[in-house]
Amino acid sequence: MANPRWVFVLIFISLHLYLGSCLVAASLEDSTAQQKLDKVLELPGQAFDVSFAHYAGYVTVNKSLGRALFYWFFEAAEDPDSKPLLLWLNGGPGCSSIAFGLAEEIGPFHIRPDGKTLYMNPYSWNLAANILFLDSPVGVGFSYSNTSSDLLNNGDKSTAKDSLNFLLKWFKRFPQYKDRDFYIAGESYAGHYVPQLSQAIVRYNKATKAKTINLKGYMVGNALTDDYHDHLGLFQFLWSAGLISDETYMLSNVLCDNESFIHSSSACNGILDVTSEEMGNIDPYSIYTPSCSANSRQAKWLLKRRLMVGQLSEKYDPCTEKHSEVYFNRPEVQKALHVLPEAAPSKWETCSEFIYTNWKDSPLTMLDVYHELIQEGLRIWIFSGDTDAVIPITSTRYSIDALKLPTVSPWRPWYDDGQVGGWTQEYEGLNFVSVRGAGHEVPLHRPKQALTLFKAFLAGTAMPVAASGSRQLISDS
Ligand SMILES: *[C@@H]1O[C@H](CO)[C@@H](O)[C@H](O)[C@H]1NC(C)=O
Ligand SMILES: *[C@@H]1O[C@H](CO)[C@@H](O)[C@H](O)[C@H]1NC(C)=O
Ligand SMILES: *[C@@H]1O[C@H](CO)[C@@H](O)[C@H](O)[C@H]1NC(C)=O
Numbered sequence: 076m077a078n079p080r081w082v083f084v085l086i087f088i089s090l091h092l093y094l095g096s097c098l099v100a101a102s103l104e105d106s107t108a109q110q111k112l113d114k115v116l117e118l119p120g121q122a123f124d125v126s127f128a129h130y131a132g133y134v135t136v137n138k139s140l141g142r143a144l145f146y147w148f149f150e151a152a153e154d155p156d157s158k159p160l161l162l163w164l165n166g167g168p169g170c171s172s173i174a175f176g177l178a179e180e181i182g183p184f185h186i187r188p189d190g191k192t193l194y195m196n197p198y199s200w201n202l203a204a205n206i207l208f209l210d211s212p213v214g215v216g217f218s219y220s221n222t223s224s225d226l227l228n229n230g231d232k233s234t235a236k237d238s239l240n241f242l243l244k245w246f247k248r249f250p251q252y253k254d255r256d257f258y259i260a261g262e263s264y265a266g267h268y269v270p271q272l273s274q275a276i277v278r279y280n281k282a283t284k285a286k287t288i289n290l291k292g293y294m295v296g297n298a299l300t301d302d303y304h305d306h307l308g309l310f311q312f313l314w315s316a317g318l319i320s321d322e323t324y325m326l327s328n329v330l331c332d333n334e335s336f337i338h339s340s341s342a343c344n345g346i347l348d349v350t351s352e353e354m355g356n357i358d359p360y361s362i363y364t365p366s367c368s369a370n371s372r373q374a375k376w377l378l379k380r381r382l383m384v385g386q387l388s389e390k391y392d393p394c395t396e397k398h399s400e401v402y403f404n405r406p407e408v409q410k411a412l413h414v415l416p417e418a419a420p421s422k423w424e425t426c427s428e429f430i431y432t433n434w435k436d437s438p439l440t441m442l443d444v445y446h447e448l449i450q451e452g453l454r455i456w457i458f459s460g461d462t463d464a465v466i467p468i469t470s471t472r473y474s475i476d477a478l479k480l481p482t483v484s485p486w487r488p489w490y491d492d493g494q495v496g497g498w499t500q501e502y503e504g505l506n507f508v509s510v511r512g513a514g515h516e517v518p519l520h521r522p523k524q525a526l527t528l529f530k531a532f533l534a535g536t537a538m539p540v541a542a543s544g545s546r547q548l549i550s551d552s
Pocket of ligand 2: 141142
């Protein structure tokens with residue numbers, strides 16, 4: 076029975092399997108080792124216990140040039156093994172996802188005005204998912220390049236490429252998340268980053284004939300989508316909210332017609348200066364809340380988040396951006412987050428004006444990317460805070476209309492605790508949700524409603540309707 080040839084083959088196969096599993100074990104061990112090194116053990120100013128682990132560090136995205144992206148990853152507050160994974164991106168271009176997304180929007184840790192102590196965000200999105208914050212591209216936050224000329228050459232293409240490299244390597248470091256349902260979300264100029272990275276992932280998966288990254292969908296808020304329609308909606312909003320004169324409304328439509336948002340002509344910039352002057356020292360990112368009067372810079376840098384911001388559990392504080400500037404420049408905080416002293420910026424900034432002013436390619440529209448990704452069957456949601464005057468709800472509605480998608484479920488209000496939380500309309504391949512009374516950073520202004528929105532997005536369900544009792548009231552009256 077025992078044919079010697081078969082025995083040989085069997086020995087060969089088992090040796091092969093044995094060696095193979097050794098290799099897998101070794102690489103798992105490597106990644107677990109790096110994971111362990113990245114674990115944040117003690118965070119200055121955190122005087123409370125948390126139920127979840129979190130990790131911070133770098134992933135090298137281009138070895139020869141010495142480019143590395145900085146991340147901070149939070150496991151879900153409960154049962155991380157059963158929860159999906161979300162990557163969150165802020166825009167600018169040049170703004171840090173850790174400064175905004177983490178420290179004032181969806182992250183678990185927010186910073187008090189002393190710039191030293193932290194408090195828990197009761198509506199952190201890690202109640203629903205594992206969340207990964209990425210500072211991108213190089214030159215933003217703690218992300219860096221050892222080739223200094225790189226900082227002059229950032230653009231949409233290189234950002235998407237580096238972010239894809241980041242993800243491929245990050246999943247090797249955290250193999251337990253490799254096959255997890257994966258989503259991407261972000262706001263503002265991340266209206267470019269998020270669909271572009273999604274497209275890069277979909278194309279990578281196709282090219283490698285494997286579901287290397289298990290991308291299920293994406294969501295963007297107050298997102299730059301299509302420069303022509305976004306400008307049209309911008310001026311209409313400024314005028315109808317009563318922030319600019321009739322003359323300026325007319326002129327801005329003429330002078331900024333079909334201009335790039337990022338690279339606009341001097342004539343368009345000129346009229347933008349006028350709109351900014353006419354608006355006065357309000358916070359354009361949230362037109363009905365106080366502005367941070369300690370800093371009354373004009374809103375020339377339209378996409379960059381100016382100094383505003385607030386707190387959730389306490390009185391609204393429009394100056395939160397200042398608190399994170401203090402906190403993240405503390406040497407002991409940088410040490411706790413494994414920031415390399417030799418690669419740390421001389422001064423950590425929430426947004427880098429240098430990156431913004433040197434930005435290269437920025438396509439005029441994302442609509443073609445939407446068409447491609449809708450075809451791929453990704454879950455795509457667009458939300459909008461309706462008191463933002465930077466990328467207002469009118470811009471978003473014009474841009475969505477330009478996609479010419481059939482309506483699946485008509486415009487209707489959605490409810491939160493019996494109150495209208497905003498409005499929603501479902502299209503074929505895309506869901507739109509507005510959040511009433513929220514500014515540019517929806518989760519900052521309406522944290523509870525934003526978490527409701529995130530949970531609905533993950534579940535792929537419609538936004539909540541009114542309780543049947545309150546509907547009854549309306550039809551009775
Ligand atoms: C690193 O950057 C250089 C220059 O942009 C590029 O030619 C090279 O392909 C990049 N390497 C990787 C791994 O992306
Ligand atoms: C960049 O240079 C520093 C200092 O030499 C070095 O420690 C670091 O590993 C380099 N980073 C990359 C991504 O090569
Ligand atoms: C806008 O500009 C682009 C190129 O800059 C051009 O292809 C397009 O036709 C223009 N659209 C309108 C409405 O003028």
